[in-house]
Amino acid sequence: MKLNALYVAANDFDRAVACYKDVVFQSEPMLETERFVFFDINGFLFSILNTKAAGETPTYGTNCVPTIEVEDADAGFERLTSANLNPVMPPQNIEGMRGTQVRDTESNLLEFYHHITVSR
Numbered sequence: 001m002k003l004n005a006l007y008v009a010a011n012d013f014d015r016a017v018a019c020y021k022d023v024v025f026q027s028e029p030m031l032e033t034e035r036f037v038f039f040d041i042n043g044f045l046f047s048i049l050n051t052k053a054a055g056e057t058p059t060y061g062t063n064c065v066p067t068i069e070v071e072d073a074d075a076g077f078e079r080l081t082s083a084n085l086n087p088v089m090p091p092q093n094i095e096g097m098r099g100t101q102v103r104d105t106e107s108n109l110l111e112f113y114h115h116i117t118v119s120r
Helices: 013-024 073-082
Strands: 002-010 036-041 044-050 064-069 086-094 097-103 109-115
Touching: 002 013, 013 036, 013 044, 044 064, 073 086, 073 097, 073 109
Parallel strands: 002 044, 064 109
Antiparallel strands: 002 064, 036 044, 086 097, 097 109
């Protein structure tokens, strides 16, 4: 496993993006989509989630999501849910990755993914 990214949820996406661009990182994002803005911080990916575009409402335990790269998100989902971690999002393809989410024992959201090739 490799922890190389996390994202924070934003209720006011434009305000959050401006805060990180102009104040926190003082740099332009490496990638912007409707759902995410990604900043490359020396190889660590810091992202902001547009909760409205994602159809989500941030709550305690979902406002910062560790995003962990694994070899196989599907196998990881099976292993974690078999160990009684609560499934949140079954494995699915999202923006060039195969991702899944579970809740840990404290109800914190964890995301696991692997990169995929997207056909156009």
